[in-house]
Amino acid sequence: MSKIATEETNHTSPSTHQPQQIDKVLLPHEAAAFLGLTEEQLMNATLQGNCPGACIDGQWRFSQRGLSKYLLQQSNHGNGMPWLDEHYGPYWLDDAVESKAKKVIERYQAGERYFPLLEIEGGNFAGLDLTGIDFWESNLKGSSFERATLKNAVFVGCNLESTNFAGADLTDADFRSASVRGGDFRGAILNRTIFRVRSWRGVNLDGAQISLAKF
Known part of the structure; x- marks a missing residue:
């Protein structure tokens, strides 16, 4: 298990990093x-x-x-x-998981960043650049974000049980109040990542690059 590094207290200069707004x-x-x-x-x-x-x-x-x-x-x-159909139809209809994930990716590539309250268990987002995406309070249980770029991503309140973040760049990502039980963070970049989650059991941090993360 990788050693967990929490935020440092002996800075020689003040940090200019500002926590991102979650509303x-x-x-x-x-x-x-x-x-x-x-x-x-x-x-x-x-x-x-x-x-x-x-x-x-x-x-x-x-x-x-x-x-x-x-x-x-x-x-x-x-x-x-x-x-409602325009705002939530792509997400809340009885589409297959693959179709829901594809629509999120298409909307993201078109410039949208805010995807709250989704139900996409087992979605595949591996290898994608999803910088700044906001999945607030979504159910993404068992989804794959392996090797994805998730800088400044918001996972506040999400169900991320058994979700794969192996090798992902989670710099400045926010996991507050999420459930990450059984999550795979092997080799992930956890630079200033905010966890403070509600469920942490069984998380794998082997090889993770952890700097100034908040647990």
Whole structure:
């Protein structure tokens, strides 16, 4: 087993690295665009208590995470909102795992980075450059990210049991509150990687390059 190196305390100079944001606060026009609504439709839904938002000092603000959960809930309840197909149809239909993973890859290559709440057990993302991808609270159990480039990737709250990260570059990746039980990190680059996970048993770190990681 490789020796686990935690963050150093004897720096000779302060680090300029800043922890990445794990939520994004949206203005009304940004929230409306995220949901595929007009601002009027958004505010009507919010004032009726159907859409999550907060009025702070007279200004409405919306959590991107909260809106993602809202979309998922509405999709699961089948309320006939037409914009849901565009946002979640590629992920939540009964597609095969290979098809779901392929759609995520295609969307990523088209410039999208935010893929929350996915259900892709056993997905194959091996060898890909997925820098900055955000899988917040997704179920990726048994998936393969072997030799993938995952710098600044977000796996906050994910189910990553038995997931393969062997040889992956996880510099500045964020695994907070994830389950990585049985995960394979052999030979992975764990530079400033944030773990602080909820389940760690059976993780293999043999040969991992660990520097300033937070466990």
